[in-house]
Amino acid sequence: MTEYQHITGTETVIRDGTIKLHGPDGFEGMRKAGQLAARILDELATFIAPGVTTGQIDDLVRQMTLDGGAVPATMGYRGYAHSCCTSINHVVCHGIPGDKALKDGDIVNVDVTPLLDGWHGDTSRMYLVGDVPLKARRLVDVTYECLMIGIEQAKPGARLGDIGAAIQAHAEKQRYGVVREFCGHGLGRLFHDAPEVVHAATAGTGPELKPGMFMTIEPMINLGKPWVKLLSDGWTAVTRDKSLSAQFEHSIGITETGNEIFTKSPKGLDKPPYG
Helix, strand or coil: CCCEEEECCCCCCCCCCCEEEECHHHHHHHHHHHHHHHHHHHHHHHHCCCCCEHHHHHHHHHHHHHHCCCEECCCCHHHCCCCEEEEECCEEECCCCCCCECCCCCEEEEEECEEECCEECCEEEEEECCCCCHHHHHHHHHHHHHHHHHHHCCCCCCEHHHHHHHHHHHHHHCCCEECCCCCEEECCCCCCEEEEECCCCCCCCCCECCCCCEEEECCEEECCCCCEEECCCCCCEEECCCCCEEECEEEEEECCCCEEECCCCCCCCCCCCCC
């Protein structure tokens, strides 16, 4: 049986399996953290280009996070040493920034989570590097559609499985694979919390969505089969068949009438092309 916990203020919260229900203070905290995250990704829209390294992206994310009065939640998280994740082409998620330079035709996901005043603003976007082939651009477009279709299902009285069912149906209609090994999650004062938000599911199953729930929806969609493998660095996940993969992520809160997207771009740059 699903347990819910009402969070009323700044009390200490722990990951104990309960689904947290937040009040107005939580919504305000998540708005601020989410908007900082969105502004960082907006800035990357004009920065990402052929020749730019993933390490340079990480440096800019770190500087903007600190300038915004926050810290990167990923730095030091389970030993991770960077301010964002940069996942190129067949990398599904958790790509590690470094000396690798982006090439014309690449697609890259950048995932950021500033921790601002105790709240986590978790979001990611895809970026097109130079002249990107049509099949890659189509994958990116459909992945964004999957995100928004999933978000449409996130409303009071719905079930968590409704989100994954809608995403899976849309992706598989295009004959794309939906990654199962990674999922969205509850968040707020904690980086990762209950519930797990799977992106391939059965409608009408799972916990009931209630006002005050915070979560990420972050479908990872593969051009080929859904299967992934983890590289020896312990972080980088890639497609087993080396097909392209794309991902978008928003942090949302369930409201009395639907949901609020905390990480929406203030410049309207939620999906490429950004020019």
